[in-house]
Amino acid sequence: MKDIITLAIESSCDETAAAVLKNGREVLSNIISTQIELHKKFGGVVPEVASRKHIENIDVVVQQALDKAGIKFKDIDHVAVTYGPGLVGALLVGLSHAKALAYSLNIPLVGVNHIEGHVSANYIEHKDLKPPFITLIVSGGHTHLVEVKDYGEYEILGKTRDDASGEAFDKIARAMNLGYPGGPIIDNLAKKGNKHAIEFPRAYLDDGYDFSFSGLKSSVLNYLNAKKMKKEEIVVEDVAASFQEAVVEVLSTKAIKAARERGYRTIALAGGVASNSALREKITNQAKEFNIEIKYPPLILCTDNAAMIGCAGYYNYIKGRTHDMSLNAVPNLKIGQR
Secondary structure: OOEEEEEEOOOOOEEEEEEEEEEEOOOHHHEEOOOHHHHHOOOOOHHHHHHHHHHHHHHHHHHHHHHOOOHHHHOOOOEEEEOOOOOHHHHHHHHHHHHHHHHHHHHOEEEHHHHHHHHHHHHHHHOOOOOOOOEEEEOOOOOEEEEEEEEEEEEOOOOOOOOHHHHHHHHHHHHOOOOHHHHHHHHHHHHHOOOOOOOOOOOOOOOOOOOOOOOHHHHHHHHHHHHHOOOOOHHHHHHHHHHHHHHHHHHHHHHHHHHHHHHOOOOEEHHHHHHHHHHHHHHHHHOOOOOEEOOOOOOHHHHOOHHHHHHHHHHHHHOOOEOOOOOOOOOOOOOOOO
16 A cells, blocks of 8 residues: 655744655654744734744745655645644745645645644554544643544534633743743743642633633732732742642643543643643543543644644545645634534
8 A cells, every 4th residue: 555645834823844744643754943032022923923934934844844754746645734723824824835835746735723733743642542532632722622533523522711721821921021932931930839839719610621711810910919019029930830730730620521421541632731741740640540541742742843734634635635726724713623
């Protein structure tokens, strides 16, 4: 049986990325050009700046991915590309490039949902992982609890009603002038702090699977403002640890509850916040009690990358889910939406 070669492109936010995969799960190359340093001075991603940088980088990144994989354009079977969700200008750079390649090479174009890509990162790392299972998708823009029924088939069990978990990390980091991106900074600071020092609220929202982090965020901001008004010392390590503990406790508890009630023995973490060391430790320890296995990608596959897009694209391709040249960027695309 002939190997299927996928060229994948990702440009939904502030990483210009390209990858080459063989048969969906074997990564031949995974090139990422990040813009973190560029956006740090602004305290977050500036869409116009991100788009311009993608335009500068896209040709070079794609060529580097092909060169590292030892693959020529003629060897590619299809092009997979993120078409949403994300920043519309950023998405259009990758999508336009992918369309041009697919058209000129006369090969199929496969549009990939960025969130589905994060879930698929687990397939690359865990060769034995197959649907169905529960996935907890946690990033700067999304917090979803999802039942993966099959490759490309999902049922959303719960989602955030306000701030995404990663967004809350960034906002609290900004309030404490810690820098950008907030997630990794808080994770590192928390290791030096006491997670029981401050009792911040947890929103479990009755018996459902939805999340809410706006109340927690407000509580932390009120705590910081009260300390400043009284001119009292703020132990940032303790604030970071206590805030982080409140977030990961809710994420872990809800995910395990969903797995138990739905009869699953596997939970896969996905998204940038899946790299958080406290979340990995908390959910792994809690899951042991119920004989539930926790899987998560390596750090390089938690943040935005094209390998995960290529994996998701491969499974869509073999199921015949391809697109024509009318495919457009969909900034608010939902998981499972086509």
